[in-house]
Amino acid sequence: MERIMADLYFTADQKLKGAVSLLRDEAYQWWLIVKEGTQPDRLTWDLFKTAFPGKYVGANYIDARRREFLNLAQRDRSVAKYEAEFLRLSHYVLGMVAYEYERCILFEDGLRNNLMVLIASQRDREFAVLVKKAKITKDVKRTERHKRGKNKRDLEPSSSGMRPKKKARSDGPVRVGPPVAPTRVALCGQCGRCHPGECWRTTRACLRCRSTEHHVWDCPLRIDQVQALSSGTVQPPRVV
Structure with a gap:
């Protein structure tokens, strides 16, 4: 639901009104009780995101989302998808991301190493600026990889320009069938030479x-x- 409202560019007050309008029966009565016991300036979207899961979502589920946030890393995600997952899970750890600088540090630590090294020295204190720089850095690196791959392909010889190898031509008869191993003549015990047939010393030929x-x-x-x-x-x- 929050992702849809974010895509529609809802403000925090509009998100709160939209979420309350979807409550039914017991959940809506619960919100009326919360509203009566809370000062008007504290009835915010952040309060709703904290109070509603605490009432209707189990503690095990919240703990699992908190652990998921602590282990969150970009890995093979794009920067945009990593940002969306970071913002979704950060609702369960509001105490850790209460300040803008802390949110930037946690987001930066989850980036891939090649992106984190390029932007770590800047240490931006605005989350939107940090995300924008990460996206720009990712696009620049993708462009560099594309150029390197194109240059490498240009240096390689074209397969269309290579002539096919000609097969060896044989002018003699072609033998069909399995290859015939050459016969080996044993050393003669009479004359000490290698020759076929009987030895001349035996036949006196x-x-x-x-x-x-x-x-x-x-x-x-x-x-x-x-x-x-x-x-x-x-x-x-x-x-x-």
Whole structure:
């Protein structure tokens, strides 16, 4: 109800009259008794906000709101929402916010650290001025973050200007299926070398043509190569 009246810019007297007009039956009779026993200059909106909860709201509820006020902090709220919550809960701790300076201190202590550091040195004594500076500081920091983010995006290379990587082109046949692991030839126990098949020392085969009918020194291929070397038409093989 108070939030609605605040949005309508009601004065304190108008808030008091509006709240009293909503009272019914026993609650309205209670207010008449309070009105008769109170001096006219003390019949204020603040008195109503204190007396009505004390009469019709349980003590546990009031204590819970007081603890909520003591633990109140801005956290992820905007400054405007934090201000509204601060004013709502401050009605339950009127003794703590009786003076403007005390209200400013409590409000400032609940601000986020990055805002509190910027305005703590000023120590404003007017609550409205403090709230206004907090809102301005929040807007300035938001603008700075936006500029930093924009500058960072401008420095990054555009994804549209990057050429897509071409796939490697293969001119040979493409093997389909799981990869085939290369076969490993074990070391031969006869000759001490790695070779497929039976060892020449076992089969007594020719080392040049693999024939088992003659030895390497009788190989026809070797004889032909020797004759070609003697005639000078074939260069001897280069030994590496």
